[in-house]
Amino acid sequence: MRIEKHPILTFPKTEDIIFIFEGKKVKGIQGDTIASALHALGIKTLSYSIKEHRPRGFYCAIGNCASCNMIVNGVPNVRTCITPLEENMVVERQTNKGVVK
Amino acid sequence: MIEKDLIIIGGGPSGLCAAKTALEAGMEVLLIDRSPNLGGQLVKQTHKFFGSKAQYAKTRGFDIAKKLITDLEKFEKLEIKSNTTVTGLYSDHVVTTYDNHEYLRYQAKAVIVATGASEKFLAFENNDLPGIYGAGAVQTLMNSYGVIPGSEIVMVGSGNIGLIVSYQLLQAGVKVKAIIEAAPTIGGYKVHASKIRRLGIPILTSTTVKKAIGKDAIEEIEIVSLDEKWNEVPNSSQFISLDALCISVGLSPMHQLLSMVNAKTKFINELGGFVPVIDHHHQTSIPGIFVCGDAVGIEEASSAMMEGYLTGLYASNHLGKCHPNEKEMITHYENQLSMLRDGPFGIKTKVGLEKLREGNKHAE
Numbered sequence: 001m002r003i004e005k006h007p008i009l010t011f012p013k014t015e016d017i018i019f020i021f022e023g024k025k026v027k028g029i030q031g032d033t034i035a036s037a038l039h040a041l042g043i044k045t046l047s048y049s050i051k052e053h054r055p056r057g058f059y060c061a062i063g064n065c066a067s068c069n070m071i072v073n074g075v076p077n078v079r080t081c082i083t084p085l086e087e088n089m090v091v092e093r094q095t096n097k098g099v100v101k
Numbered sequence: 102m103i104e105k106d107l108i109i110i111g112g113g114p115s116g117l118c119a120a121k122t123a124l125e126a127g128m129e130v131l132l133i134d135r136s137p138n139l140g141g142q143l144v145k146q147t148h149k150f151f152g153s154k155a156q157y158a159k160t161r162g163f164d165i166a167k168k169l170i171t172d173l174e175k176f177e178k179l180e181i182k183s184n185t186t187v188t189g190l191y192s193d194h195v196v197t198t199y200d201n202h203e204y205l206r207y208q209a210k211a212v213i214v215a216t217g218a219s220e221k222f223l224a225f226e227n228n229d230l231p232g233i234y235g236a237g238a239v240q241t242l243m244n245s246y247g248v249i250p251g252s253e254i255v256m257v258g259s260g261n262i263g264l265i266v267s268y269q270l271l272q273a274g275v276k277v278k279a280i281i282e283a284a285p286t287i288g289g290y291k292v293h294a295s296k297i298r299r300l301g302i303p304i305l306t307s308t309t310v311k312k313a314i315g316k317d318a319i320e321e322i323e324i325v326s327l328d329e330k331w332n333e334v335p336n337s338s339q340f341i342s343l344d345a346l347c348i349s350v351g352l353s354p355m356h357q358l359l360s361m362v363n364a365k366t367k368f369i370n371e372l373g374g375f376v377p378v379i380d381h382h383h384q385t386s387i388p389g390i391f392v393c394g395d396a397v398g399i400e401e402a403s404s405a406m407m408e409g410y411l412t413g414l415y416a417s418n419h420l421g422k423c424h425p426n427e428k429e430m431i432t433h434y435e436n437q438l439s440m441l442r443d444g445p446f447g448i449k450t451k452v453g454l455e456k457l458r459e460g461n462k463h464a465e
Contacts (some may be wrong), residue, residue, distance in 0.1 A: 001245045003273050006464045008147045008161070033137070036246035044231035044318045055317050057231025061238035062142075063135050063186075064355070081238075083201070084137050085186070096276035 002040050019089040034080035034091055035061065040096050046080060047094040048072055070094050074101060105131045105180075107416055108196050108209040110187050110358065111140020115394025116215035117169040118409030119416070124176040126417035126424040131207065132179065133198060135186040140166030141217055142237060143402060145244040146266050147272070152324050155437055156403040163244075169406075190214070192362040192387050211389045211416045213411065214359055218352035218373065218395035223257060226312040232319035236266040236349035243273045245274075251345030255322060256280040257310055258349035261289035264297055266349060271300060276339055281308040281324055283331070299418045310346070311338070319346055356396045362387045371453030372398030378457060381414035383408065398457070400441075400450055407438045 005086060014030035021038065028037025035046065035058050045055040046068050058068035063082040072078040072089050076098025080091070107123050109116045112134035120132050138144055146162020157165045175177055182198065189197035194209040220235035222228070232251060234242075236258070240251050256267045259282035267277045280297065287294045287308050294304060306329045314321040326337035353374045359366070365378040365386040377385045377392050384391050393412035394405035413436045414424055424430060434438055442450050 001249050001252070003243065003249055005274070006247075009244060009247070019383050021427050032246060036242060036248050039242060039250070040246075040248045046231070049229070054229055055231050056229060057233070057318070059222070059233070060220055060235050061236060061241040065235075078201075081241075082184075 001042070017085050017087050019085060019087070020089060021091045022093060028085045032085040034070065034072065034078075034083050034085050034089065036081075037085045038080070038091075045093065050096055053095060069098075071098075076100075102195070102206050102208045105129055105207055105209045106420060107131070107211050107213065108133065108194075108207055108420075109213045109215060110190070110196070111135075111137035111141065111215035111217055111394070112181070112183065113217050113394065113405070114143055114169065114214060115217070115396075115405040115409035115412070116141070116163070116213070117166075117173065118406045119213050119215060119393060119413035120179065121169070121172050122413030122424060122430065123417050124173065124179055124413075126422045126427075127178075127416065128417050128420070128422055130176075130180070131182065131197075131209070132173075133182045133185050133187055135184070137184055139170050139181065139183060142240075145237075145240040146402070147244050149268060150403060153437075153440065155433075156406070156415060156441065158403075162402065163400060165402075172273055179219065184427050190358045190361045190390075192390070194389055204387070210420050211391065213412055213416055214356060214377075214385075214390065214392045214396055215394045215405075215412075216355045216358060216396045217405075218399055219355045220348070221351045221353055223310070223348050223350050226311050227319075230311060230313050230315050230319045231317065232315070232344055233346045233348065236262050236347050239345075239347050240269065243269065249273050250347070251274050251343065252276060253278055254345040254347055255310075255324075255341055255343050256347045256349060258282065259284075259287045259289055259304055259306070260349060260351065261292065261293060263347075263349035264289040266347065267297055267302060267335045268293070268300075270347075271302075275300050275345075278343060280304045281310065282306045282345070283309040283327055283442070284330070292451045296394075312345065314340075319344065322346060340458035352399045354396050354398060356392060359385060359387075359390070359392065359396075362390060364390065364392075367457060369398070369453045369456050371449045372395075372457065376453075376457060382419070382459075383412040383413070384419070389419065391419075398450060398453055401446075404438060404441050404450075407434045407441065410434045 071092040110211040143166035185200040327335040
């Protein structure tokens, strides 16, 4: 959910960015990171743990914890909390250590 | 190999300030940050700072960041690389970077590590469920990207960060159901705690989270009371429904890069855990590699800035480039630092720093 009213901050309307999440077309906005766009859509599960396949969201949002790693445009282990969202990005949940293609 | 006088790793308050004094001293500086923007954690801090005017008191964190970044605009000898992660640091001052497109190698004459801190985590059942965040993460999500973490939240930890972020959650329209604190007393400033209580948020001391409950994301938590020996009080369980849990149990200095050059470290509880051993000029045990800010001990952003200004001067001096006003500036910033450390929370830092210097004597 996006903040509409805030006593201190303003969030000016920016352009929509269309991207693909798990095969579906979804919408973020200019200025989003991949993780913030997904959160705004209510998507909290970004990956599944390697052994037990437990759902994982992000913890730190500044690129430390690796809990937000996803597959972006085919590249695994992308820290989606600090990666700016781009038009037509293909974003997928990661379920393994990452495969180098 | 690209050559630079000084490479500063981390564009938060400390790194930005170090860049300023080093540039004034005539150094050619490369400033690297892995985030899309400079400013570090200041960019998400909507509250006004305490302290004196020289430490940017009464100014909101994000406005301080803007000011520090603007201060650097006039320097031609500055190169900024954001969205860039440092992947390697070597004792001969080689720094390697990766920016999602390109891998580069730099040769610097000196390096300042200003990498800040990371949030601590807490052990409890199901602590990996989505919807459990660090307090800093919640701040980033809300204040930098305008997205709220959930509609009903509980804060774990009543230090200043826990109290301030709870207030910011309210400002963003999130219901804060409670702040829980394992210790018998509130950790942060009374002024913050009173404000929170006046707004009707209960602060439950001697209480901790035992378990998170939920399938794909957190839905509920079990909290329990603790006795004076930090043991669970039997039959004290309570359940709170929520869709986000915020963990604010302190910070750890982040200096993993310094392990790549085998810089000496020492465990000092007062500074937040393992910290690099430094001399009086913020130089690590590896000549020409300096460290400042939270990476060398957890303090306020105000202290990180003062340390940054100083370390920029020290690194320049190390390379024989003295700032025209070096002496006066060092005295000024050292005074600012000792004023900041005179506060109620500063005693801890002072004790910690004393222990750190002792460690250095042994190292020498």
